[in-house]
Amino acid sequence: MTTVAFIGLGNMGGPMAVNLIKAGMTVRVFDLVPAAMQSLAEQGAITAQSACGAAAGADVVVTMLPAGKHVRSLYLGSEQQGLLDVVAEGTLLIDSSTIDADSARAVAAAAAAKGLEFVDAPVSGGTAGAAAGTLTFICGGSDAGFAKAKPVLECMGANIFHAGSAGAGQVAKICNNMLLSVLMVGTSEALSLGIDNGLDPKVLSDIMKVSSGGNWTLEKYNPCPGVMPSVPSSNDYQGGFMVDLMVKDLGLSQEAALSSQSSTPMGALARSLYVNHARKGNGRRDFSSIFEQFKQEK
Numbered sequence: 001m002t003t004v005a006f007i008g009l010g011n012m013g014g015p016m017a018v019n020l021i022k023a024g025m026t027v028r029v030f031d032l033v034p035a036a037m038q039s040l041a042e043q044g045a046i047t048a049q050s051a052c053g054a055a056a057g058a059d060v061v062v063t064m065l066p067a068g069k070h071v072r073s074l075y076l077g078s079e080q081q082g083l084l085d086v087v088a089e090g091t092l093l094i095d096s097s098t099i100d101a102d103s104a105r106a107v108a109a110a111a112a113a114k115g116l117e118f119v120d121a122p123v124s125g126g127t128a129g130a131a132a133g134t135l136t137f138i139c140g141g142s143d144a145g146f147a148k149a150k151p152v153l154e155c156m157g158a159n160i161f162h163a164g165s166a167g168a169g170q171v172a173k174i175c176n177n178m179l180l181s182v183l184m185v186g187t188s189e190a191l192s193l194g195i196d197n198g199l200d201p202k203v204l205s206d207i208m209k210v211s212s213g214g215n216w217t218l219e220k221y222n223p224c225p226g227v228m229p230s231v232p233s234s235n236d237y238q239g240g241f242m243v244d245l246m247v248k249d250l251g252l253s254q255e256a257a258l259s260s261q262s263s264t265p266m267g268a269l270a271r272s273l274y275v276n277h278a279r280k281g282n283g284r285r286d287f288s289s290i291f292e293q294f295k296q297e298k
């Protein structure tokens with residue numbers, strides 16, 4: 001039976017680890033928050049005293065942490081041992097956190113120097129996808145690493161992509177989220193212009209959806225309240241994908257753009273708009289709430 005060490009049991013990692021247990025794997029867990037481990041123990045996981053304790057001797061290590069600095073220090077260690085110092089020969093390392101591509105590449109290179117496969121595998125699909133086991137995994141790493149990771153990821157997700165070599169998963173993820181933010185801002189702006197000029201937002205949405213301005217936000221995630229049922233805009237922007245997480249991903253996209261000397265003016269503007277929106281107390285609301293920034297005071 002495959003033994004998986006799962007480290008980082010937050011909003012995403014907790015339900016992902018549960019799906020590995022349901023798939024019949026032996027799952028050893030560790031988180032800095034004891035209550036998160038307790039909850040997993042009640043669902044069949046074995047708790048460990050430390051991340052290294054969970055990872056030593058495991059076939060696979062999966063990490064789901066907040067940011068690049070957490071991933072680097074956990075794998076590489078500093079004063080303390082890192083995961084790379086304790087895992088057995090042949091252990092597959094998968095990091096599903098959304099982090100900067102440079103950190104993912106640095107950990108992958110350090111792992112490769114020890115003969116270990118490291119796959120960056122950030123996800124799309126949010127907490128609902130994590131619970132349902134329908135996440136999309138966007139992987140970076142060698143062909144061999146991806147081939148080993150795929151059956152493990154299939155226990156937690158519905159779509160598993162290999163974007164390229166180390167770091168490519170992180171790059172693909174932030175490219176997508178940058179585009180999504182630009183589409184959301186543009187759609188909000190266009191709908192608001194129509195409303196200000198007397199149009200019904202539902203009628204305008206139906207027109208644009210099948211015209212040249214059609215895009216995913218109009219088809220699946222309309223930001224104007226009341227136009228679509230069962231989307232966050234029709235539920236006071238609750239649930240969905242938080243503004244704070246979009247701000248994080250847009251920051252990563254701009255860091256990547258700086259690092260590669262890329263021109264991303266729309267992404268930079270979208271980041272500024274989302275930062276301002278978060279500062280106005282909207283950080284925990286769904287990202288389609290940016291629509292409210294374009295509403296005229298009546």
Ligand code: NAD
Pocket residue numbers: 007008009010011012013030031032033036051064065066067070074096097098099123124125126127241242245248
């Ligand atoms: P979270 O803050 O809920 O969970 C992170 C967990 O990591 C916490 O429980 C924390 O205690 C733990 N942790 C931090 N450092 C640790 C360490 N050194 N050892 C052990 N545990 C440690 O975050 P989340 O919402 O689960 O997101 C995790 C990652 O997934 C982030 O990179 C996020 O950007 C990404 N993501 C989140 C969503 C979402 O909808 N929440 C969607 C897609 C991607």
